[in-house]
Amino acid sequence: MTTTSQQPDYTTDRKTELIDLHPPAADMEQLVRIGLNRCPRQLPAWFLYDEEGSRLFDRICEQPEYSLTRTEIALLDSSAPEIAAAIGEGVIVEFGAGSAQKVGPLLEAAHPAAYVALDISAEHLRKATTALQQRHPRVPMLGICCDHSTLSSLPEHPLLRKQRRIGFFPGSSLGNFEQDDAIRVLRQFKQLLNGGPLLLGLDQPKSKVRLEAAYNDAAGISAAFARNLLHRLNADLGANFDPQAFSYQAGWQAEQQRVQMALISRCDQVVRIAGERWSFQCDEPLITEYSLKYSPERAVALAQQAGWRWLRRWHDPEDDLSLHLLEPTD
């Protein structure tokens, strides 16, 4: 065997390395057991994202009713130089990168030492970082497939060694967590970022009509995305769901300032998952995800509760969503 101390040539090596830390099937089975024993039943939102789920999410982003992605991309485009000056130097670590279509302006403006993308959807992440690497051949890149909400440290890697870390968490993905979990996740990110700042994209409350349309598009992509969860459980955990035996519902819950997305059992039915049998009553919901919305004031309070100091925000002309810049309080 030959060894070499040479650094990889990132300007010509188009394939981005991917470290795969996806939870094993046994852990997923345990999470399903916990989720189906809850009342109402609910699975972690990351279960929505296998390869097909990631593909469907990208299609949701293209729907006319779902403006979040377009608005956040435009905001990043217009504010990148200012944001770059505010975040400083280091490695950009993106949480839940998806198709990594938002970080481009920051890579151009901030010239980070490297870009590290975390996501639960391995194959989609591999494709996204490979495509991004081609567009930004000079930025060294790394993909890490993991559940970032339970990761206690980033893996040892030359790209991360002795580098200041700048967190980037767009897409209002923090809104998938209920408030207490969101605080826990933000604390976790503080640990992963080793004292570095966090740029956090959060969608804001708006009219019930707009929000319900955004999460229940006329083309039915949001419904297909939710039902894909059942296809995924069939494929990965040997379940026998009939996805058509569930209808899809998205509703704004004003008191909790969130959209709840759920699959509703159309009849009394029994489903087998990983060898266990689960009864669903007619009209019983299985919550697939929440999308909590944060006013700027609530975002500041949330950050403070999680040990982050709020520094400033950028927002779009309609003030629909914000990019908040946070730094750790200690």
Ligand SMILES: C[S@@+](CC[C@H](N)C(=O)[O-])C[C@H]1O[C@@H](n2cnc3c(N)ncnc32)[C@H](O)[C@@H]1O
């Ligand atoms: C709402 S999408 C946002 C994608 C992209 N950041 C954007 O702004 O368009 C959430 C992304 O986070 C990933 N994700 C969800 N939960 C995750 C978790 N617990 N750990 C890692 N990735 C997760 C999903 O695979 C998906 O790509």
